Amino acid sequence: MGILIDENTRVVVQGITGREAASFTEWMLDYGTKVVAGVTPGKEGMKVHGVPVYNTVKAAVENHDANTSVVSVPPRFTKDAVMEAIDAGIELVSVFTERVPRSDVIEMIQFAKDHGARIIGPNSLGSIVPGKAKLAAIGGPTEETNKAYTPGPVAVLSRSGGMMTETCSLMSVNGIGQSVAINVGGDPIIGSMFHELLPLLEKDPETRAVVIYGEPGTVAEETLADYIKEHGFSKPVVAFIGGGFVDKMPGQRFGHAAVIVTGKKGSVEGKKEALRDAGVLVADYHSEIITLLKEVLKMK
Amino acid sequence: MRLYEYESKMLLEKYGIPLPKRILVKTPEEAAKAVEELGGKAVIKAQVLTGGRGKAGGIKIANSPEEAKKLTEEILKMKINDFPVVAVLVEELLNIDKELFLACTYDEVAKQRIMLISDAGGVDINEVVEKDPSRVYREWFNPFYGMMAFKAKKMADFLKLPKDADRALQSVIMRLYNLAVDYDTTLAEINPLVLTKDGKIVAADAHIEIEDDAMYRQQQRLEGMGIHDRPSTPREPTEFEKLAEENDMSDHRGVAGRAIDFGGSLGCIIGAGGGSLTTFDAILRYGGNPANYCEVGGNPPVKKVYGLAKLVLSKPGVKGLLVCHNVYSNSRVDLVARGVIKAMLDLGINPAEYPVVYRGAGAFEEDGYAILRKYGVRYYDRRLGMDQAAKLAVEMLKLIEEKEKEGKSLEEAQKEVAQYIKTEEFVKKVLGEEVAKKVLEGL
Ligand SMILES: Nc1ncnc2c1ncn2[C@@H]1O[C@H](COP(=O)(O)OP(=O)(O)OP(=O)(O)O)[C@@H](O)[C@H]1O
Ligand SMILES: [Mg+2]
Numbered sequence: 001m002g003i004l005i006d007e008n009t010r011v012v013v014q015g016i017t018g019r020e021a022a023s024f025t026e027w028m029l030d031y032g033t034k035v036v037a038g039v040t041p042g043k044e045g046m047k048v049h050g051v052p053v054y055n056t057v058k059a060a061v062e063n064h065d066a067n068t069s070v071v072s073v074p075p076r077f078t079k080d081a082v083m084e085a086i087d088a089g090i091e092l093v094s095v096f097t098e099r100v101p102r103s104d105v106i107e108m109i110q111f112a113k114d115h116g117a118r119i120i121g122p123n124s125l126g127s128i129v130p131g132k133a134k135l136a137a138i139g140g141p142t143e144e145t146n147k148a149y150t151p152g153p154v155a156v157l158s159r160s161g162g163m164m165t166e167t168c169s170l171m172s173v174n175g176i177g178q179s180v181a182i183n184v185g186g187d188p189i190i191g192s193m194f195h196e197l198l199p200l201l202e203k204d205p206e207t208r209a210v211v212i213y214g215e216p217g218t219v220a221e222e223t224l225a226d227y228i229k230e231h232g233f234s235k236p237v238v239a240f241i242g243g244g245f246v247d248k249m250p251g252q253r254f255g256h257a258a259v260i261v262t263g264k265k266g267s268v269e270g271k272k273e274a275l276r277d278a279g280v281l282v283a284d285y286h287s288e289i290i291t292l293l294k295e296v297l298k299m300k
Numbered sequence: 301m302r303l304y305e306y307e308s309k310m311l312l313e314k315y316g317i318p319l320p321k322r323i324l325v326k327t328p329e330e331a332a333k334a335v336e337e338l339g340g341k342a343v344i345k346a347q348v349l350t351g352g353r354g355k356a357g358g359i360k361i362a363n364s365p366e367e368a369k370k371l372t373e374e375i376l377k378m379k380i381n382d383f384p385v386v387a388v389l390v391e392e393l394l395n396i397d398k399e400l401f402l403a404c405t406y407d408e409v410a411k412q413r414i415m416l417i418s419d420a421g422g423v424d425i426n427e428v429v430e431k432d433p434s435r436v437y438r439e440w441f442n443p444f445y446g447m448m449a450f451k452a453k454k455m456a457d458f459l460k461l462p463k464d465a466d467r468a469l470q471s472v473i474m475r476l477y478n479l480a481v482d483y484d485t486t487l488a489e490i491n492p493l494v495l496t497k498d499g500k501i502v503a504a505d506a507h508i509e510i511e512d513d514a515m516y517r518q519q520q521r522l523e524g525m526g527i528h529d530r531p532s533t534p535r536e537p538t539e540f541e542k543l544a545e546e547n548d549m550s551d552h553r554g555v556a557g558r559a560i561d562f563g564g565s566l567g568c569i570i571g572a573g574g575g576s577l578t579t580f581d582a583i584l585r586y587g588g589n590p591a592n593y594c595e596v597g598g599n600p601p602v603k604k605v606y607g608l609a610k611l612v613l614s615k616p617g618v619k620g621l622l623v624c625h626n627v628y629s630n631s632r633v634d635l636v637a638r639g640v641i642k643a644m645l646d647l648g649i650n651p652a653e654y655p656v657v658y659r660g661a662g663a664f665e666e667d668g669y670a671i672l673r674k675y676g677v678r679y680y681d682r683r684l685g686m687d688q689a690a691k692l693a694v695e696m697l698k699l700i701e702e703k704e705k706e707g708k709s710l711e712e713a714q715k716e717v718a719q720y721i722k723t724e725e726f727v728k729k730v731l732g733e734e735v736a737k738k739v740l741e742g743l
Contacts, residue, residue, distance in 0.1 A: 076516065101484055101514035102406055107443045109411045140629025144663050147682070148627055160574025162597060166626035169661070169682050186573070188408050215574060218408050243577035245584050256351070256425050256507075257403035257416055257489050260436055284585065286578050287685030 003155070003180040003200050003207070004092060004120075005033075005068065005133045012037045012057060012066035012090070014081045015073035016048045021096075024072075024126075024137040025049055031142050033133040036064035039081075057088040070126070070136045072096040078122065079104035086117045094135045095121035095191070105189045112191060119191025120182060125161025127182040138183060139165055152177015154293060155201045157194050158213035159186055159220065163242065167213055167289060174290045176297065179207040188218045195227035202233060209296050211289060212239040212280070216246040219265045225274035236296035239275050240283040244268040301510045304347045306389050307527050308506035311483065312490070315475040318468070318502045320392040331372035332365035334390035340364060344371045347387040348380045349532065351507065354423040356380045361393060382534035394504055399492035400459065401425050401436075402473065404480040413441045415477060417455045421492035447477040461495060468501040469493075484514030540592065540615055547607035554600030554631065556608045556639075564589035565619045566697050567612040569605070569640060572597025575626030575686060582690035583622070588697065591618045599631045605639025606646075613647055619700050619710060620655035620717070622693035624686055628662030636660060637668040641675050652676025655696050655718045659689035678722040684739040688731055695730045696721050 011028065015021045016038025026049045028035050037060035038053045040046075046053040052063075060066045069085040071078060071093060078097045085093050093112070100122045112119045120127060126136030130149040138161065139145030148169035154176055158164035161183040168178050182197060184190055194212060201207045210233075214221040221241060228237070247267045264270065272282045281292045293299075303311070306324050313319055323334040324347070335342045346358030353359050358380050362368035368390065378385050401421035407414040418436040420428040429436050437458035439451050452473040456466050472493065480488040487509040494504045510518055519529060537545065538561040548557025555572075566583065568590050570576045576595045583590050592612055596605060612618065623640055625631070637660065644651045652675060660668055661682035672679045680689060696717060703713035720726055727736040 075513065099513040101511055101517075102486065103413075103443070103481065103484055103511075103514070106406070106411050106413070110443050137630065140663055144627075144629050148629075158574075162572040162626045162628075163574035163578060165629055165662075166575060166578075166686065169627045170685060173683050189406060189411055193409070213574065215577065220408075223409050240578075242574050242581060244581045246577070256401070256491055257405045257487055259426050260403075260416055260429055261405060261407055261414060285582055285685070285687035287687050290685075 003129065003204050004127055004182065005129055005135060007032065007132045008034070009068050009133050010034050010036045010064065010066045011135065012039060012060040012064070012069045012085070013051070014039045014057065014069055014071045014085065016040055016051065016053060017043050017046065018072055020137070021070075021072040022048050025051060027137065027139075027141050027145070028134060031134050031145060033135070036060070036066050057085045057090065061088045061090065066090065068092040068094070068135070070094045070096060072136070075099045075101070079108050082108040082119065083111045086112055086115045091117050093117060093119050093191075094124055094126060095119060095185070096124060096126065096136045097121075098123040098186070100187070102189050105187065109189070109191050121185035121187075121190060123187045123190075124185040125164070125183045127180065128178075129180050130178050138181070148172060149181060150177040151179075153179055153206060153208035153297065154211055155179050155204070155207045155209075156181040156211045156213070157197055158183050159215045160213060160242070161186075163213050167211060167240075167286070170287065170290060171211075171293065174294075175299070176290070176293055179204060186215070193220050194224040198224070198227060198233055201235070207235065209235055209293060210237045211293070212237060214239060214241040214271060216241070216243040216268050217266050219262050221271035222265045222274045225278040225280065228278040228280065237280045238283060238289055238292045238296065239280050240286055240289050241268045241271050242286070301512060301515065301529055302349050302532055303508045303510070303527060304349065304386070305345065305506055306347055306387070307525075308508040309503070310525055310527070311479055311508060312476075312503050312506050315479045317472050317475050317490075318500065320394055320502055320504060322389050322391040324387055324389055325372070326387050328369040328372040328376070331362075331388055331390055332369040335362050335365045335368040338390065338392055341393050342368065343391045343393055344368055344375060345389040345391055346375045346378060346380060346385040347389055348383045348385045350381040350383045350534070352423070353380055358385065394494050394502055395497040396494050397497045398495040399504075400469075400495060401491045402476060402493045403487065403489035403491070404476055404485070405487045405489075407440065410440050412443065413477075413480065415439045415441070415455060415473065417458055417473070419459050425491060441477070446481065447474050449474070462499060465495055465499050465501055472501055472503070483508070484511045484518055485509060486511045540611060543611055544594065544608060547604060547611065550607070551601055551604055554598035554604065556594075556596045556600040556604035558593075558595040559608070559611075560593040562590045562592055563617065564591045565617050565701070566693055567591045567615060567618040567621045568594060569596060569609055569612060569621065569623045569636070571595055571625035571636075572628070572631065575624075578626070579622075579624045579686045579690050582687035583694060586691050586694040588690065588694035591615050596625060596636060597628075597631050600635070602635050602639045602642070605636050606642045609640045609643035610646060613643055613649065619714065620693065620697050622657050622690065624657070624659040624689045624693075626662075626686065627682055630663070632664040633660045633662050633668035634664040634671060637671045641671060641677070653715050653718050655700060655714050655721060657689055657693040657696060657721070659684050659686065680739055680743070688735065688739070692721070692727065692730055695726075
């Protein structure tokens with residue numbers, strides 16, 4: 001069984017009649033994902049690539065047993081769409097929309113917490129368990145997805161959608177497949193941070209190693225390092241952080257409060273140090289991920 | 301968007317937070333008059349989009365209108381952390397007993413708003429708190445419950461102020477929280493929040509930042525207060541950056557821009573977001589000298605890539621080109637290739653004779669490769685890592701510059717290197733036998 005999703009996952013796409021959502025719905029279907037319904041208020045009765053559209057998530061759940069949602073609605077409607085899905089009993093919500101204001105994001109995350117649901121994103125291109133199922137736009141059309149993502153033993157968690165595909169593609173051409181790849185989302189506040197996904201990967205028998213793609217800003221990587229130090233993690237973790245040059249760029253402004261809340265965290269060098277300190281193997285160059293993975297998987 | 305102190309204080313005022321009397325001025329003469337109005341003595345404060353003004357000499361006490369005139373003249377000429385001083389706030393001189401600190405921001409890990417309060421307010425807050433974290437009290441807020449009176453009471457009680465001041469502080473805490481929520485602030489900070497000798501609580505400074513992604517619901521009322529949207533970078537964009545921005549704005553589809561001028565000799569057409577960061581890092585780590593940073597992604601049309609490529613290729617000092625993007629699933633490899641080739645042809649550059657390292661992969665890659673082959677450009681596919689492409693490009697530039705040192709003209713050097721980098725020998729030298737074999741096979 002894969003993590004988060006598999007071939008039995010039943011997906012509803014909120015905002016399915018939008019241009020982008022319609023095209024990734026087609027890609028998901030073609031990949032074999034069960035997209036059972038779509039939701040766009042006022043468009044009930046329509047079909048998008050054969051998928052029936054409803055006005056509410058409730059109807060999608062009642063008629064099709066949907067248990068997972070992909071949300072691709074304009075930023076101002078995203079909070080409500082996510083809460084509607086959770087209220088209807090959806091357990092996993094992958095939020096594709098970007099530029100959702102943070103005060104909306106914390107509300108939808110609180111709502112998910114209060115109802116025992118999980119959010120991936122916002123600003124997530126999606127997730128994939130290669131060969132089984134995928135959420136949202138990750139990997140693009142099937143032909144492209146198959147070139148980049150192949151089944152295997154390594155879980156990939158990434159803050160960048162594009163670099164997740166790049167990383168998995170480079171792994172795949174080097175004969176290293178993925179147990180799951182999750183684009184956690186590019187925003188400062190997200191439903192599932194790296195360290196919050198680690199327990200799932202620890203339990204997953206198919207995952208033998210983990211790759212992390214990080215970026216400058218926020219404390220996602222430092223928090224991951226703290227988590228590993230405190231709770232331990234039995235599988236090797238390889239990390240790469242893009243954008244180190246930003247550390248030296250002028251115009252980085254932080255208020256006093258930001259510095260007090262995060263300490264001096266946020267810089268790429270600081271992140272790498274924290275991760276190394278927690279026993280994570282840190283790649284300085286992106287292609288070094290492959291070298292390190294081959295070592296930990298004893299492929300040579 | 302960061303607000304100026306005087307704008308931040310307009311918001312505090314709206315929420316009934318006590319403030320010193322103050323007058324915004326733009327000239328030394330106005331400053332002199334303002335000081336007179338405030339009783340002959342006042343604080344002269346630089347209005348600038350950065351902190352640490354006090355330490356940089358942007359906050360001065362004027363003991364007379366004459367002095368105010370002189371100080372204002374000096375302060376208006378200042379740049380602080382590269383940011384220009386746009387005006388001066390002439391402010392009532394407070395009789396300070398204690399400087400406190402109060403702020404509301406987001407905690408990314410708790411995923412809630414957090415408020416911070418401390419008695420170590422003032423220009424040295426960070427140093428003091430780093431040494432002694434116990435000087436700050438933190439309170440987190442469930443967004444559905446919001447501010448509750450007891451939370452403000454707990455926070456204020458941390459400072460153990462006299463009863464009236466404690467009451468006043470609680471009220472400021474609640475008001476600041478409400479302001480933060482209503483205005484989508486990522487930061488609402490009062491440092492210092494002053495306890496005056498006569499027991500009053502007054503906000504002597506304010507720093508508010510409003511989330512860019514929330515501007516759609518904030519812009520209108522901010523404009524109503526005379527607060528306009530603005531870029532947050534200190535320096536003026538260079539000509540290259542301006543043109544690149546114009547080109548990117550010429551069509552709403554995708555991105556072919558976010559260009560930053562680095563002044564070097566390696567022109568870069570890189571993408572998308574994370575891919576640009578990753579490639580650019582590698583260029584710098586390998587000792588390269590990039591002409592520019594940029595991002596190409598989100599499926600831009602040919603004309604935008606063309607526009608950007610033309611700007612990069614004709615940028616003074618550019619001697620060679622790196623095209624490198626992560627595996628595209630949404631953007632099209634062929635459209636990027638088309639844009640780059642068209643730019644070369646328009647500039648009278650023969651693509652086959654120009655030094656370029658081209659690494660592209662993803663959607664419509666076969667069509668892209670066909671175009672590149674047709675024009676004699678050596679390309680690499682997904683087997684070549686992005687950092688490896690960067691290394692090839694950095695070495696390519698070194699070869700060009702070596703030849704120039706040997707006395708060859710730039711055109712000669714470019715022509716020779718353009719041919720040499722297409723050989724297996726070059727790739728082997730830079731990346732080693734094993735990698736070279738792997739990435740070149742079948743190309
Ligand atoms: N109206 C005033 N009356 C008396 N003193 C003041 C007044 N305004 C500021 N000061 C003094 O000047 C110091 C610096 O002022 P302020 O905090 O406004 O600027 P700053 O240096 O930019 O702050 P920051 O370090 O928070 O960016 C304050 O800590 C306070 O001691
Ligand atoms: Mg201050």
